[in-house]
Amino acid sequence: MKIEFTLNGKLTKVEAPDSMNLLNLLREQLGLTGTKCGCDTGDCGVCAILLDKSLVYSCLVPVSHLEGHQVITIEGMQNLDGSLSDLQESFLRNGAVQCGYCIPSMILAGEALLLQNPNPSHDEIREGISNVLCRCTGYQQIIDAIEETALIRKNKLKNQSEKDMEIAND
Amino acid sequence: MTELKYVGKRSRPEDGLEKVTGKARYVGDYFLPEMVYAKVLRSPLPHARIVKLDASPALQVPGVLAVITAEDFINHSNFGWPVKDAYALAWKKVRYIGDPVAAVAAVSEESARAGIQAILIKYEALPVVSDIHHALDPDAPIIPDTDAPGTGNLTNSHLVRFGHPDPILENCDVVLEGTYFFKHQEHAYLETEGALAIPEPDGGLTVYANDQSPFINRDNLVTLLGLPVEKVRVIQAYVGGSFGGKDDIGYQSSAQAGALALKTQRPVRLVLTRTESFLASYRREAMEIKIKLGASKDGELKAAKVNLLVDSGGYASMTPLCSWRASVHAAGAYRYQAVHVDAKSVYTNNGYSGAMRGFGNPEALGAIEQAVDELAYQLERDPIDFRLQNCLTTGDVAMTGNTVNQTVNLAECLRMVQKRSDWDRKRNLYASNQAGTLRRGIGVACYFHGSSLGGEGADYATTTLKVEEDGLITLTSGLTDYGQGSRTVFMLIAAEELGIDIARIRIMRPDTQTGIESGPTVASRATMVGGNATRVAAQRLNQVLYWAAAKAFHCQPNQINRQGEIFYSPNEESLKFDEVTSLARRMGLSLYVQGKWQMPVFTWNFDTGTGVPYHCYTFGAQVAEVEVNLESGKTRMLGVWAAHDGGRIIFPQGASGQMYGGVAMGIGYALTEHFSYYQGYPQSLNFHDYHIPRANDVPPIDCNFIQCDHVDGPFGALNLAEPMMISTAPAIANAIFQATGKRWRTFPLTPQVILKGSDNPDLDTSNACKRGLGIPA
Numbered sequence: 011m012k013i014e015f016t017l018n019g020k021l022t023k024v025e026a027p028d029s030m031n032l033l034n035l036l037r038e039q040l041g042l043t044g045t046k047c048g049c050d051t052g053d054c055g056v057c058a059i060l061l062d063k064s065l066v067y068s069c070l071v072p073v074s075h076l077e078g079h080q081v082i083t084i085e086g087m088q089n090l091d092g093s094l095s096d097l098q099e100s101f102l103r104n105g106a107v108q109c110g111y112c113i114p115s116m117i118l119a120g121e122a123l124l125l126q127n128p129n130p131s132h133d134e135i136r137e138g139i140s141n142v143l144c145r146c147t148g149y150q151q152i153i154d155a156i157e158e159t160a161l162i163r164k165n166k167l168k169n170q171s172e173k174d175m176e177i178a179n180d
Numbered sequence: 181m182t183e184l185k186y187v188g189k190r191s192r193p194e195d196g197l198e199k200v201t202g203k204a205r206y207v208g209d210y211f212l213p214e215m216v217y218a219k220v221l222r223s224p225l226p227h228a229r230i231v232k233l234d235a236s237p238a239l240q241v242p243g244v245l246a247v248i249t250a251e252d253f254i255n256h257s258n259f260g261w262p263v264k265d266a267y268a269l270a271w272k273k274v275r276y277i278g279d280p281v282a283a284v285a286a287v288s289e290e291s292a293r294a295g296i297q298a299i300l301i302k303y304e305a306l307p308v309v310s311d312i313h314h315a316l317d318p319d320a321p322i323i324p325d326t327d328a329p330g331t332g333n334l335t336n337s338h339l340v341r342f343g344h345p346d347p348i349l350e351n352c353d354v355v356l357e358g359t360y361f362f363k364h365q366e367h368a369y370l371e372t373e374g375a376l377a378i379p380e381p382d383g384g385l386t387v388y389a390n391d392q393s394p395f396i397n398r399d400n401l402v403t404l405l406g407l408p409v410e411k412v413r414v415i416q417a418y419v420g421g422s423f424g425g426k427d428d429i430g431y432q433s434s435a436q437a438g439a440l441a442l443k444t445q446r447p448v449r450l451v452l453t454r455t456e457s458f459l460a461s462y463r464r465e466a467m468e469i470k471i472k473l474g475a476s477k478d479g480e481l482k483a484a485k486v487n488l489l490v491d492s493g494g495y496a497s498m499t500p501l502c503s504w505r506a507s508v509h510a511a512g513a514y515r516y517q518a519v520h521v522d523a524k525s526v527y528t529n530n531g532y533s534g535a536m537r538g539f540g541n542p543e544a545l546g547a548i549e550q551a552v553d554e555l556a557y558q559l560e561r562d563p564i565d566f567r568l569q570n571c572l573t574t575g576d577v578a579m580t581g582n583t584v585n586q587t588v589n590l591a592e593c594l595r596m597v598q599k600r601s602d603w604d605r606k607r608n609l610y611a612s613n614q615a616g617t618l619r620r621g622i623g624v625a626c627y628f629h630g631s632s633l634g635g636e637g638a639d640y641a642t643t644t645l646k647v648e649e650d651g652l653i654t655l656t657s658g659l660t661d662y663g664q665g666s667r668t669v670f671m672l673i674a675a676e677e678l679g680i681d682i683a684r685i686r687i688m689r690p691d692t693q694t695g696i697e698s699g700p701t702v703a704s705r706a707t708m709v710g711g712n713a714t715r716v717a718a719q720r721l722n723q724v725l726y727w728a729a730a731k732a733f734h735c736q737p738n739q740i741n742r743q744g745e746i747f748y749s750p751n752e753e754s755l756k757f758d759e760v761t762s763l764a765r766r767m768g769l770s771l772y773v774q775g776k777w778q779m780p781v782f783t784w785n786f787d788t789g790t791g792v793p794y795h796c797y798t799f800g801a802q803v804a805e806v807e808v809n810l811e812s813g814k815t816r817m818l819g820v821w822a823a824h825d826g827g828r829i830i831f832p833q834g835a836s837g838q839m840y841g842g843v844a845m846g847i848g849y850a851l852t853e854h855f856s857y858y859q860g861y862p863q864s865l866n867f868h869d870y871h872i873p874r875a876n877d878v879p880p881i882d883c884n885f886i887q888c889d890h891v892d893g894p895f896g897a898l899n900l901a902e903p904m905m906i907s908t909a910p911a912i913a914n915a916i917f918q919a920t921g922k923r924w925r926t927f928p929l930t931p932q933v934i935l936k937g938s939d940n941p942d943l944d945t946s947n948a949c950k951r952g953l954g955i956p957a
Contacts, residue, residue, distance in 0.1 A: 043209035044202020046420070048370045049454040053867035056370050084202030098200040102192045105833020108841065109663025110199030111370040111420030117200060132880070140876040143867065145368055145421050146663050148840030149875040150883075151833065 015076040018086025024073075032071040033057045036083060044084035044114045048143070055142035058115040059083050065122040065141065084114035087121070096162055097121060100155040108146035115142045120156040129160060181887060186672045186682055187830050187895045194668040194687060195418070195661075204418045207374035207390050208451045215376075216245055218440050218450035219292035221282040221299050222460060223274035226310070226529035226860025227321065227494075228303035230272055235282050237298040243291025246443040247284045247299065253404045253439060259431065261396075263335070263496035265324055266428060268404055268435035274303070275323055275494030276531050277862060278459030280432065285440040285448050308529045308860045309333060312468065312491045315526035323494060323527040335492040335525035336500040338507040339789035342581035343518025345474075345483035352474030352482050356555045360471065360547035361926040364491070364855040365464035365848075366864070367536055368872045371420020373461060374451035375434040377441035384411030385438050390419040391430030392662060393700040398692045400431045401438050416690035419662035423845070424535035424702065426662070428497050429461040455865045462534035463855055465499055465525070466491040469510070469547035479559055481570045483518045484579070486510040486548070490525035490533075490540075497534030499525045501636045506540030508635075508784075508793040511579035512548035513590055513628035514570045519579040521789070529860035535702060537845060538902045541629055542909065546849075549625035549910035550925060553917070562607070563624050563914065564598050571626060572799070578628075582792040589825035589886040590799040594626055596823040600882050601803040610918055617811050620818070623914025625907035626801035630794030631899055632705035635784035639705065640776060642696035643714040645674065645721050647761050647771035653684050658698025659710040660690040664901050665834030666706035670714045672830055673894050677718035679742050680757060696774060704899040707830060709777060711894035717775025724771065728764035729755055780892070796890070798898050800824040802843070804911035805879075808919045813931030815851055815916060817879040820908065827890035827898035839883045839904045846908020848873045854928050 048054035060082040123138035198204035238247040250271040257268035284295035307321040376388040394414040437450040470487040492499035507523040556566035661667040675682035726737035733749035741748040745757035784791040805818040852871040864870035889896030
């Protein structure tokens with residue numbers, strides 16, 4: 011079947027078998043191997059991507075559901091100039107990366123959480139990333155990285171609004 | 181401790197950039213032109229003789245290019261160390277569900293799956309050995325078919341003989357006897373096992389594998405495929421977690437893919453499915469540990485006797501060595517007058533067991549730390565005070581009779597977690613009458629862990645450094661990184677010793693053609709052994725540079741001063757690093773060096789059970805706080821406080837990451853990870869029936885390192901990856917005892933155990949059989 015959807019900000023047209031899932035479409039047909047396969051049964055979460063800004067397991071999404079939707083994978087997380095996003099930077103700074111296999115999905119899980127809740131508590135971060143398994147890190151430094159990014163974004167917003175206020179006052 | 185420029189400072193993981201951008205390539209991420217896919221036919225029975233195997237019908241399936249059996253290898257694909265009882269593909273019989281029998285290469289995964297289904301195979305079912313207690317019965321069906329070191333189903337035995345515990349135990353004021361049970365634990369790395377084998381134009385083979393030890397893999401391929409060593413190259417791809425789990429299974433997968441690549445003359449990729457990984461790979465040994473422990477009424481531990489019965493499963497793999505490590509730790513990090521340990525490992529048809537983080541010590545200390553706690557309660561002593569009275573300190577004699585001369589900070593670790601966890605207040609609070617459904621408790625455990633291989637084998641590593649023409653320095657190590665951060669550690673050590681900007685250092689991927697053979701990457705030995713080798717290489721390179729600078733300055737090398745990359749003469753003349761390397765080249769000196777480091781030699785006598793098992797140890801303690809729901813049986817973790825005594829920390833974020841990850845793995849081991857077999861049928865086939873901790877199962881972890889400069893370590897560092905999980909499970913069991921007043925002496929402490937005392941919650945034989953038989957291809 012023919013499908014048109016937005017992948018990492020670009021309109022993408024593909025032809026794929028109806029039975030194919032998004033995970034295989036990304037990895038085998040589109041060459042985007044940043045999205046990993048850990049179980050193929052929707053239990054581990056290392057294939058998670060953003061579908062219309064929500065975190066979903068790509069192994070459970072049939073390609074037929076993609077028409078007209080927006081998909082973001084780890085390949086679409088860097089800034090437009092190619093530099094790392096603040097969340098990616100924060101993962102590195104906090105030592106949140108060990109074997110790295112779950113990290114693409116963890117970064118997307120963090121991004122999905124911060125989109126919905128820009129100011130999450132520790133427990134909310136734990137809940138927010140609990141759909142993605144990690145065997146190496148014990149999650150602590152991943153949680154630290156997401157928390158730090160929330161703080162950076164909050165300060166940025168605050169500085170921005172202060173600047174806006176100054177401009178308005180001038 | 182003196183402050184250093186790189187060592188001990190915040191730094192980024194060397195390969196982090198590739199990992200956070202999704203660019204790191206794991207085996208399953210390789211797609212080559214003409215690449216074909218391999219699938220493996222696996223045994224649906226736990227124990228059977230292969231009476232007929234005709235693989236040729238697979239070749240009739242469209243898309244199938246080749247099929248192999250044991251007969252396609254040298255010596256029926258027999259391999260293995262320390263016991264040579266394994267096969268790349270089973271020969272004549274199968275010994276567990278998931279045992280590989282044949283493999284197919286085809287143009288697509290679907291064709292490969294159809295190919296293995298077309299293979300004609302007939303089994304004659306044999307009686308199954310599933311209960312370790314009956315494995316050595318005179319009428320037990322015999323599982324091994326090669327010369328095992330024991331007889332019948334005995335895989336191996338070990339002993340420790342220090343003094344004579346029997347007469348001492350007879351005179352002890354209190355004697356505790358207990359039997360402790362441990363289930364298998366699955367590594368559950370998120371990336372399954374795999375290999376990509378590429379035939380070379382000269383008839384050779386290159387294999388990209390997610391193995392732990394590429395040189396062992398290469399040597400196995402040489403033996404099994406009959407190729408000269410120079411024609412086989414193994415490159416370690418990025419590895420998505422291992423924890424001891426990607427050794428033997430990795431060599432097996434590589435051999436299967438390798439043989440198919442030679443036969444098809446196409447690149448062959450084999451990646452196991454999750455269910456295949458659960459069925460076919462080895463896991464932590466199940467164990468039963470019997471302890472007899474005596475103390476005086478004033479709380480002095482006197483003597484211990486420990487018996488270990490270990491489930492090796494269908495093959496030996498690393499069980500002979502894991503059970504040895506368990507035996508030389510089995511009485512714990514305490515002073516005794518006498519200790520005897522007897523360990524036996526037996527063959528069964530319960531999958532097969534091998535190396536996993538801690539290598540027998542999580543079981544050994546999981547048992548003794550519960551027993552010591554029970555004794556402390558019997559003597560009405562605070563569990564931390566009781567441990568402080570008895571724990572090893574510098575110069576004490578360990579349970580194996582050897583004197584521990586290194587600086588021991590175990591007592592400091594215990595005091596650290598006591599203080600950090602607010603132990604005294606919480607213990608008193610939870611000891612007072614608790615009512616209602618939710619009960620809280622706090623518990624402690626401590627550990628020692630022999631550093632590196634000890635009596636398990638030759639213990640060395642080699643690092644190479646080369647100054648390239650563009651001024652970058654290339655580093656290779658024969659030891660590997662599967663996520664634990666050793667590459668970053670080697671770079672930090674090299675930069676520190678060379679006194680250069682770390683940005684100059686490029687570390688190569690582990691590769692048998694560029695690195696130097698360094699033994700296996702196991703036993704948390706990379707930092708200490710590989711780190712020392714790196715330091716030696718850097719010292720050798722520095723010597724060359726100092727000669728060059730001294731010649732230019734007309735002075736002696738020892739008169740030169742360094743400020744970072746600048747070399748200063750006694751007259752304050754200066755030369756930059758790049759100028760010095762150019763001078764060295766012009767002098768005709770080589771800027772390629774190798775540094776080898778070997779652990780000091782010591783001896784353990786396996787026949788008498790005496791000697792020195794390890795050159796040195798790491799120590800530590802953990803406190804766990806829990807809340808048990810008496811109605812649901814569920815345990816909620818409230819917190820873990822951990823302190824580790826492992827010398828100087830080289831890469832702080834990496835070290836903390838090891839501690840957090842180890843504690844989380846210990847939480848799973850204690851509460852949910854239940855890999856069991858019923859009549860040889862595995863009860864877990866995927867993550868929905870094997871639960872590793874999710875982010876919301878793990879509490880805040882308080883991470884502490886008691887640092888000192890250890891005389892043998894690089895910049896004073898010892899090691900830390902494995903020990904981090906050892907104390908977590910017993911600390912949790914001891915906390916659950918305070919909360920509930922009960923000890924079950926078994927792991928995991930699932931709700932079924934808490935509510936019913938039974939640890940066999942889901943032995944649904946019909947379902948298990950069906951699922952076992954329905955092995956996905």
